[in-house]
Amino acid sequence: MFSDLRFAFRQLLKNPGFTAVAVLTLALGIGANTAIFSIVDAVLLRPLPYPQAEKIVSLSEVNKQGNQITFAEPNFLDVHARNHTLAAAAQYNMQLTTVLGGSEPVRTRVAYVSGDFYKALGVQPTIGRSFLSAEAKTGGQPVAVVSQGYWQRLLGSRKDLAATPIRLGDRSYTVVGVMPQSFNFPKDAEIWLPIEVFPPSQSRTAHGRRVIARLREGVTLVEARAELSALGKQLKQEHGTNVDLVDIATLPLQEALVGEVSQSLWVILAAVGLLLLVACTNVANLLLAQATARRREFAVRTALGATRWRLARQFIAENLLLALLAGAVGVLLSFGSVAALVALNQGNLPRADEISVDARALAFTLALSALVAVALGL
Numbered sequence: 001m002f003s004d005l006r007f008a009f010r011q012l013l014k015n016p017g018f019t020a021v022a023v024l025t026l027a028l029g030i031g032a033n034t035a036i037f038s039i040v041d042a043v044l045l046r047p048l049p050y051p052q053a054e055k056i057v058s059l060s061e062v063n064k065q066g067n068q069i070t071f072a073e074p075n076f077l078d079v080h081a082r083n084h085t086l087a088a089a090a091q092y093n094m095q096l097t098t099v100l101g102g103s104e105p106v107r108t109r110v111a112y113v114s115g116d117f118y119k120a121l122g123v124q125p126t127i128g129r130s131f132l133s134a135e136a137k138t139g140g141q142p143v144a145v146v147s148q149g150y151w152q153r154l155l156g157s158r159k160d161l162a163a164t165p166i167r168l169g170d171r172s173y174t175v176v177g178v179m180p181q182s183f184n185f186p187k188d189a190e191i192w193l194p195i196e197v198f199p200p201s202q203s204r205t206a207h208g209r210r211v212i213a214r215l216r217e218g219v220t221l222v223e224a225r226a227e228l229s230a231l232g233k234q235l236k237q238e239h240g241t242n243v244d245l246v247d248i249a250t251l252p253l254q255e256a257l258v259g260e261v262s263q264s265l266w267v268i269l270a271a272v273g274l275l276l277l278v279a280c281t282n283v284a285n286l287l288l289a290q291a292t293a294r295r296r297e298f299a300v301r302t303a304l305g306a307t308r309w310r311l312a313r314q315f316i317a318e319n320l321l322l323a324l325l326a327g328a329v330g331v332l333l334s335f336g337s338v339a340a341l342v343a344l345n346q347g348n349l350p351r352a353d354e355i356s357v358d359a360r361a362l363a364f365t366l367a368l369s370a371l372v373a374v375a376l377g378l
Helices: 002-014 016-045 073-082 117-121 148-154 221-242 253-258 261-293 295-303 308-344 359-377
Strands: 056-063 086-101 104-113 143-146 166-168 171-178 191-194 207-215 245-252
Touching: 002 016, 002 308, 016 261, 016 308, 016 359, 056 221, 056 253, 073 086, 073 207, 073 221, 086 117, 104 148, 117 207, 143 148, 148 171, 221 245, 245 253, 253 261, 261 308, 261 359, 308 359
Parallel strands: 104 191, 143 171
Antiparallel strands: 056 207, 056 245, 086 104, 086 166, 086 207, 143 191, 166 171
């Protein structure tokens, strides 16, 4: 087989124009598939980077029009107190605000979270701690948790966290923890404060609180949905027109984060798959034309004793080499394509920070190149 590959390599070098066109045509198809697969894999196929991520859910109020809306604070507090299927539930929201940290004020995304936030996600700071129960209540000590990037850029990576307070408006917050480098929830948040810094709301129609929760051990999603839906209907009965909700929607967090992007990504992956099929068809036609032009060569080799299997092996070697070369070029193209796609869709693409051409994408490309080699030989 190695001798076949060497001969195939020489044959491709003898026809540089044909080789360049064939490799580039296939590389564009393979590169597009690798790039889109990298996005699909990171956004849709991989579990969220949290312990037992399948147990994390997103809760929303459902209004009489059937739309999912954010929670009103009193409704969340009732659900939190009455449910028996959730191990932890937390409300949160996020604002872009000016924060003085270190030596200069910087516009920063600040997440306001309730006490069970870190328990619901199953993640704790790598340095320091999260909020104590006494801090996560109205009138508690003003404390903050920061991202590792913020800690490094603006707080000088100081291990003495208490010595580097941050200021929002006229209030100073003591930094008590630094989150892991990989932690990015809510998306792009760099500071987390107790949501109790806001005065408690008594309105059941003042929405704006997003909710995440973790299912208890042994509780299924179906069971949680049934109980929480019943709680939503119960709240509607109790408060009538004073609430907007008629039900509570419970979705796996990954599904809630991805939303309608999921369908679009699968459609795009199918489209680039068809693009590769067209590329294979075009290159197969080029190979057929080249084979016709090489009839005299094959006749001479047959006269010298070459069997049909020997000639077939030569075709297989040439197809395989073409596919591997195209795969290598396709991978190079995919690096730039992924970076460009992520940059252009940064605000609309969930889990964008996790997207890269990694080992899984390279394995996909290798398998795809093998399929291309088979397709060219059909």
